[in-house]
Amino acid sequence: MEIRLSEKALNWFKQEMEVEKGDFIRFYARYGGSSPFHEGFSLGVTREQPHEIGIESVVEDIHFYIEKSDEWFFNEHHLVVDVADSSDELTYSYEK
Incomplete structure (x- = not known):
């Protein structure tokens, strides 16, 4: 498994969340909504320090x-x- 970001997505994080080099952005399962795999759960995103990284992608030191x-x-x-x-x-x- 890996995390892939488009150039547009990277720019979105820089503009909307004001991320900078060295920041950590977490993608996580949150209760509510739906996803292709799990009804009742959706994907959330937040800026926070990791506890135990499972998958990581570093782009421009973010x-x-x-x-x-x-x-x-x-x-x-x-x-x-x-x-x-x-x-x-x-x-x-x-994507598989």
């Missing part, structure tokens, strides 16, 4: 990660993060 305890949510798929042209919001897809 750490994007998933905690080991949240790996189940991704059902052994890669997380692909992009930005929708129509809404300028993050989009998530999952």
Whole structure:
């Protein structure tokens, strides 16, 4: 499993969340909503220091990660993060 970010997504994080080199961005399973794999759970994103990194992708010295305890949510798929042209919001897809 890996985390893949488009250039647009990286720029979104820089502009909307004001991330800088050395920051940590966590993707996590949150209660509520739905996902392709788990009804009642959706993907959340926050800036916080890791406890136990399961998967990490470092882009321009910004750490994007998933905690080991949240790996189940991704059902052994890669997380692909992009930005929708129509809404300028993050989009998530999952690739085997």
